Amino acid sequence: MTDRRPDEPEIEALQVDRYLESILVARDRGAAFGPYDPDLDPELRSVAERLSAELVRVHPSFRFEERLARRLADVAAAMRLPAAAGAATGAGTSPVPLNLLPDPAAASAAVRDEELTAGRSRPYLIGGALTSAAISLAGAAFVAWRLSRPVDPMTRAIRRAHHGVDARTGLA
Amino acid sequence: MARPVFRKVRTEEDRRLVHLDLDRALVEAALRDPAAFDPLYRKYLAQVYSYAYYELGSHADAEDVAERTFLLALAALPRFSERARPADGEGASTFRVWLFQIARNVVANQRRTERRHLRAVIEAAALVADPLDLEADSSRHHEGQAAWAAVGRLPADRRRALVLRFVEEMSTAEIAGVLGRSEGAVRVLIHRGLRAVARDLGGRRW
Numbered sequence: 001m002t003d004r005r006p007d008e009p010e011i012e013a014l015q016v017d018r019y020l021e022s023i024l025v026a027r028d029r030g031a032a033f034g035p036y037d038p039d040l041d042p043e044l045r046s047v048a049e050r051l052s053a054e055l056v057r058v059h060p061s062f063r064f065e066e067r068l069a070r071r072l073a074d075v076a077a078a079m080r081l082p083a084a085a086g087a088a089t090g091a092g093t094s095p096v097p098l099n100l101l102p103d104p105a106a107a108s109a110a111v112r113d114e115e116l117t118a119g120r121s122r123p124y125l126i127g128g129a130l131t132s133a134a135i136s137l138a139g140a141a142f143v144a145w146r147l148s149r150p151v152d153p154m155t156r157a158i159r160r161a162h163h164g165v166d167a168r169t170g171l172a
Numbered sequence: 173m174a175r176p177v178f179r180k181v182r183t184e185e186d187r188r189l190v191h192l193d194l195d196r197a198l199v200e201a202a203l204r205d206p207a208a209f210d211p212l213y214r215k216y217l218a219q220v221y222s223y224a225y226y227e228l229g230s231h232a233d234a235e236d237v238a239e240r241t242f243l244l245a246l247a248a249l250p251r252f253s254e255r256a257r258p259a260d261g262e263g264a265s266t267f268r269v270w271l272f273q274i275a276r277n278v279v280a281n282q283r284r285t286e287r288r289h290l291r292a293v294i295e296a297a298a299l300v301a302d303p304l305d306l307e308a309d310s311s312r313h314h315e316g317q318a319a320w321a322a323v324g325r326l327p328a329d330r331r332r333a334l335v336l337r338f339v340e341e342m343s344t345a346e347i348a349g350v351l352g353r354s355e356g357a358v359r360v361l362i363h364r365g366l367r368a369v370a371r372d373l374g375g376r377r378w
């Protein structure tokens with residue numbers, strides 16, 4: 001039985017990393033594989049070469065690509081209109097679901113635990129509005145405007161009355 | 173393949189090596205005029221789509237994720253900042269890393285809401301096959317299926333790291349940025365993933 005050094009896996013991981021990088025560089029040059037690395041376990045080298053050759057990129061259909069390109073062009077045109085009109089384009093009125101944007105501190109940790117939380121339902125409101133064919137961009141902008149608009153006391157009172165809330169105590 | 177390049181910069185903050193995002197010109201053009209987002213979209217659509225397909229195993233879901241990701245990226249582009257200084261950590265962000273972080277969040281969101289699970293990713297091998305070379309393709313198709321299936325059986329984090337490495341051809345630093353891990357952790361994930369795939373394929377006599 002051979003004694004394995006405690007840092008052997010880390011060293012081997014570094015060797016694999018170096019070898020995979022050489023495969024990528026070789027591919028950029030048009031070569032089939034990277035330089036031969038005698039220190040690397042032949043089993044790892046073999047499976048790396050196999051995955052490099054067989055894990056292929058899956059392409060979307062041309063029809064989908066063009067449809068989404070048109071949609072993005074429409075959104076881009078709609079984004080240009082407020083800017084051209086001199087309106088504020090700050091983040092406060094942008095209907096972007098912040099929970100889906102990368103957060104250097106929190107997002108990675110949150111998504112890292114996705115397997116633990118898989119199965120819990122989570123509302124997906126504004127993103128749904130963005131991507132839904134049924135709701136237009138104008139509709140999403142209207143919702144964002146409504147949410148960002150200060151509510152006057154009369155409207156507040158009407159809403160409370162509608163929900164059966166006592167205007168003085170705030171209790172239902 | 174987008175690879176970061178380096179140059180010396182002299183700022184008040186520091187004099188040190190920083191990454192230069194190869195997409196900087198395209199990003200700046202899109203920031204000036206959202207209509208100029210199209211080249212970024214064309215450049216990365218297949219990558220994002222492919223990533224989503226390997227994650228969810230369905231073309232319909234991959235289309236959905238790609239659509240949401242690019243709509244979000246376009247709307248949130250003014251929030252993107254090129255964070256690529258050593259002080260920002262090992263997984264310094266470039267546009268591609270930022271885009272894949274969004275895609276990863278959208279995939280996770282899709283999983284949570286629809287409770288989808290990874291299915292065997294097999295049919296795509298047929299999509300990339302050369303229809304004129306049917307005989308050779310038959311054996312290659314079978315081998316490809318075995319490799320894909322072996323990767324699909326890995327735990328999610330190892331599978332994801334291998335897909336980003338082999339399919340998207342990302343560097344270790346880029347994968348670290350997408351996954352929110354250190355470069356060392358990504359190296360270990362890939363190493364263990366390769367070992368597991370080798371054992372799996374070896375046990376199945378490939």
